[in-house]
Amino acid sequence: MDLGIKGKVALVMASSRGLGQAMAVSLAREGVKVAVTGRNPEGLKHSVELIEAAGGKALALNWDLSDISVIDGLVSQVEKELGPIDILINNTGGPPPTLAAGQDPALWQKSFNDMVLSLIAITDRVLPGMRERQWGRIITSTTSGAIAPIKNLAISNTLRAALLAWSKTLSAEVAHEGVTVNIIMPGRIATDRLRQLDEAKAKRENISYADAVKASLQQIPMGRYGDPQEYGDAAAFLASQNASFITGTVMRIDGGQIQAI
Numbered sequence: 011m012d013l014g015i016k017g018k019v020a021l022v023m024a025s026s027r028g029l030g031q032a033m034a035v036s037l038a039r040e041g042v043k044v045a046v047t048g049r050n051p052e053g054l055k056h057s058v059e060l061i062e063a064a065g066g067k068a069l070a071l072n073w074d075l076s077d078i079s080v081i082d083g084l085v086s087q088v089e090k091e092l093g094p095i096d097i098l099i100n101n102t103g104g105p106p107p108t109l110a111a112g113q114d115p116a117l118w119q120k121s122f123n124d125m126v127l128s129l130i131a132i133t134d135r136v137l138p139g140m141r142e143r144q145w146g147r148i149i150t151s152t153t154s155g156a157i158a159p160i161k162n163l164a165i166s167n168t169l170r171a172a173l174l175a176w177s178k179t180l181s182a183e184v185a186h187e188g189v190t191v192n193i194i195m196p197g198r199i200a201t202d203r204l205r206q207l208d209e210a211k212a213k214r215e216n217i218s219y220a221d222a223v224k225a226s227l228q229q230i231p232m233g234r235y236g237d238p239q240e241y242g243d244a245a246a247f248l249a250s251q252n253a254s255f256i257t258g259t260v261m262r263i264d265g266g267q268i269q270a271i
Contacts (some may be wrong), residue, residue: 014251016041019032036242038066197264
């Protein structure tokens with residue numbers, strides 16, 4: 011299927027590995043020029059290699075999401091080297107596992123700046139161009155914990171739920187201008203982040219890693235973890251011309267795990 015986005019320009023945040031990298035590669039396979047971002051030079055190099063192997067054009071940017079002051083300069087670099095940004099994939103790394111109670115306010119503040127405020131500021135930088143061109147895709151990757159809170163991930167659950175409300179509100183403001191705004195939500199996708207969470211669960215509950223994985227799989231009707239590329243392909247669809255009437259919604263890629271309707 012031709013998704014109708016060949017030649018478009020995408021900025022994919024936190025894309026040196028994991029789900030961000032998978033989304034960048036899926037877009038590249040559709041002929042999108044992709045700017046990948048992160049703080050790991052080796053990871054960024056690998057993302058560029060994967061994009062080029064898929065036949066795409068890539069630009070790697072060393073980008074620390076905690077520093078809002080760099081946004082204008084780095085977006086301007088993308089615009090200069092690849093062109094105006096048509097597709098924005100908002101994505102961040104996850105905070106450390108935490109309980110809801112007793113966390114240092116400084117940790118809450120830092121996590122809010124990194125995971126919420128930074129994405130809002132990046133969106134505000136690229137949105138005027140999308141509105142002017144009457145075409146744009148803003149896709150924010152969150153977590154299933156935003157609608158079905160995950161034990162011991164209180165900060166992630168809380169802050170990513172805020173992104174759902176922001177995305178829904180923004181979608182109504184720009185829908186008539188050809189810009190769609192959606193959430194993409196992973197269940198358990200086989201990334202390094204998931205492996206770390208399973209290892210932490212095994213340690214916390216004094217069980218083997220294999221038993222921790224087995225317990226996780228029992229919560230998924232499909233009985234397996236998702237492949238990162240399945241997630242990336244779902245994001246590419248939301249970015250496509252074919253999805254032009256989809257906005258203000260949440261797409262779950264979870265193998266049936268999330269029980270809420």
